Amino acid sequence: MQTITVHASQAYPIWISHGLLAECGTLVRQQTKAQTAVVVTDDTVNELYGDTVTAALEQSGFRVLKFVFPHGEASKCSKTLNEIYDFLCGNNLTRTDCLVALGGGVVGDITGFAAATYLRGMDYVQIPTTLLAQVDSSVGGKTAIDLPGGKNLVGAFKQPVCVLCDPDTLRTLPRKFLADGMGEVIKYGMIWDEKLFALLEQYDLDRIHEVMDQVIASCVDIKRQVVEHDEFDTGERMILNFGHTLGHAVESYYHYVTYTHGSAVAAGMCMMAKKTCAEDVYQRLCRCVTAYELPTKVPAPMAELVPLCGNDKKRASASLRFIVCQHIGKAEIRSMPFTEFAAWMGGEQA
Ligand SMILES: NC(=O)c1ccc[n+]([C@@H]2O[C@H](COP(=O)([O-])OP(=O)(O)OC[C@H]3O[C@@H](n4cnc5c(N)ncnc54)[C@H](O)[C@@H]3O)[C@@H](O)[C@H]2O)c1
The missing domain is CATH 3.40.50.1970 (Rossmann fold)
Incomplete structure (x- = not known):
């Protein structure tokens, strides 16, 4: 144990x-x-x-x-x-x-x-x-x-x-919910632990059970470290939101029906990586997400997703904080005025 x-x-x-x-x-x-x-x-x-x-x-x-x-x-x-x-x-x-x-x-x-x-x-x-x-x-x-x-x-x-x-x-657990959880597991690899990510790359949704206790322990230990530094969510805990800024927009655009939370996060991670990462990192992430039967993008145009980023109460002048992983295993918090973020992401294809 x-x-x-x-x-x-x-x-x-x-x-x-x-x-x-x-x-x-x-x-x-x-x-x-x-x-x-x-x-x-x-x-x-x-x-x-x-x-x-x-x-x-x-x-x-x-x-x-x-x-x-x-x-x-x-x-x-x-x-x-x-x-x-x-x-x-x-x-x-x-x-x-x-x-x-x-x-x-x-x-x-x-x-x-x-x-x-x-x-x-x-x-x-x-x-x-x-x-x-x-x-x-x-x-x-x-x-x-x-x-x-x-x-x-x-x-x-x-x-x-x-x-x-x-x-x-x-x-x-029904397959859909297992895949959903894998969205968060892949996120932990991306924000914190390249070794975990490399392990995930060797498996898929059917075979991941073989190493599930190791995977759970790695994820729990990452969350432990983040929570110990920022129990009440005033700063660093935000890195757990990688993929969530666009992911929440995807969930909202599709009225919380078409995409589960984990699949929206997976697409959100890939969309952000496409904008911010080198091609090889983006491709590795997309391959891993696909192996766990999660989407790497959604049909909705980026220009319609961006206004749904952040919460509804965000003023155009307010800054949006979001997470970027330029390298696998390392996350950074970025901040940008919402209008700048909209212009920066807006031209992208989802
Ligand atoms: N507190 C936090 O930090 C935090 C973080 C992330 C998500 N959440 C919340 O978690 C919720 C989503 O959790 P979830 O995805 O576990 O959903 P859930 O609790 O609805 O479970 C999903 C489905 O799986 C079924 N189920 C559960 N265990 C099963 C098993 N072993 N075998 C077969 N069926 C099983 C449930 O009956 C349910 O129908 C959301 O409300 C979300 O806001 C909270």
Whole structure:
């Protein structure tokens, strides 16, 4: 088993190992004195792993309760959050009990936010079951729900007491979601770690499972380092947004339907690399992205994507900060007045 310790405002271990779900009770018991553990999960993940986790927690002496909501981003909302609060209240949960987020980023984000706010804060454990959640959303303590006006608009920083990553759970993940997570994995290689990138170049979406624990550990360790330097996202943490400036524009242009987040980020990375990198770097990135069944570009014209970069509230005079990787494994933050950015990118073909 690999252990990576995050030294944020609260230090916590991230454990990565095959078969961890069945052993989660012993590990969670080391991190909390809670009597009751509330497993929060979605219907799909509950069907697959709910019983295993419940049994493991019960064997370690927890009283286990379970709250299950419908899968999908639409559930990451105030209605589900209020149902979670009512469930905790109805079952007399105390501040010394704990929540267990079992699922993808949707489950992790809403459970983390409930833990940050219920009774002014209680412990929670992350058991991420998507690749995106294992390499990204379960690490770093960002929690949130969506509002009708936008994603992640209400949230809090709340670090978990531990994170348990079991790569075996990714075997049941639909291909689309595995590819989606690979978008973020490739991003880590680009911004931080040429060796990771070179490893990814040797595999594809079918064979990556062979080295998944190594891949997860590399990504988690990169996120750990970034988060330790900038826990509250005031500077360096922004390099994690490589590919996201154009990626968000792609998601928005296609109304969050045509492209998953990871595929929009993949296209965003390639579009930015085309503008800023030497041809060989751009070609390496495109080959890698293609091997993981992700797009290197989108049909939308760049001139229509650029106005969607940054958030809607950006004034034309405001600076846009974005990430450039001229070399594989190294990221830099650049800043440009929005109008200049629009002129600079505008003439490009997406
Ligand atoms: N907090 C952060 O730092 C952070 C970072 C990135 C993304 N996010 C958030 O993460 C969310 C996206 O997360 P996601 O991509 O994991 O989506 P998700 O949680 O919706 O999971 C995707 C789908 O996979 C299913 N699933 C999960 N694990 C499975 C498994 N092992 N086998 C089969 N099916 C499984 C789920 O039921 C769901 O239908 C977004 O809301 C995003 O805002 C948060």
